[in-house]
Amino acid sequence: MVEHDKKFLAQVIYTFTNEEFLVNLTNSLIIFLFRFTIALLFFIVGRKLVKSFLSRYYKTHAFKAIDSSFKTFLSSIIDTGSIIILIIISLLIIGFQHTSLIAFLGSIGIGIGLALKDNLSNFVGGLIILVFKTYSVDDEVEIIGNYGIISSIDVFSTTIVTFNDDIVTIPNGNIINNQVINYSKTPNRRMKVVVSVAYDTNIDQVFQILNDLVKNNENILKTPAPFINIEKYNSSSIDIALKVWTKNEVYWSTYFTILKNIKPAFDSLNIVIPFPQMDIHIKHQNLYNKSS
DSSP: OHHHHHHHHHHHHHHHHOHHHHHHHHHHHHHHHHHHHHHHHHHHHHHHHHHHHHHHHTTSHHHHTSOHHHHHHHHHHHHHHHHHHHHHHHHHHHTOOHHHHHHHHHHHHHHHHHHTHHHHHHHHHHHHHHHTTSOOTTOEEEETTEEEEEEEEOSSEEEEEETTOOEEEEEHHHHHTSOEEETTSSSEEEEEEEEEEOTTSOHHHHHHHHHHHHHTOTTBOSSSOOEEEEEEEOSSOEEEEEEEEEEGGGHHHHHHHHHHHHHHHHHHTTOOOOOOOOOOOOOHHHHHHHHO
């Protein structure tokens, strides 16, 4: 056994010190390094050329004519696809056989697919959003408790910019499985303003003030007709609901204008907007008995 090991070790030493082996190894290493350098340069130059081409294409009239919601989705797919193609060509330049490369990519694809199955659902979710036009870029939406403007729709996620300037990224798969409120889907939008007044206030007078504010605001639509009525009796106030309709594009300006004008109009007629209060009644007889 020892003799056999010695012969094996001698054969290994002879092989690795053989001049022909070292020459072949050096040649193979030089060829590999040369191919690797060419492949790396090809990838870097190809990436720059693709970026340059895409930046020019994104400025063309044909791309600008595409729906704004589909632009970011399409650009994400093109960018990812170009990287994959460049990597495959670079591997072929290095010396990978196309048959073994296809088998390798297939096995890698299966592994990635299992690892990123949630992202596959996000990708499908993005397609559903675009095909059925659930929302578009610049739409005002509320998704999973996030309220703001759609900034972009990418391959796997949707980005919302909230009114606090927070950037919220939501996976597309979660979006299609939850409620989506799109406030920009229709041209008109209902506005609701609730005002609290004291219990001793003349309600008819409050109704008249709110009705005058509505009539003097040209952004409020006549049809459907404005609605003014009591909504709730609170412990220390009466809530009056004002419900009107306006165009989507002037919704917020109209909303803040109404809020701004309510207080001066109430003040002019001494109508009080109360703060929370509590009446405490003390029974003097019980207090006297306890003290005695």
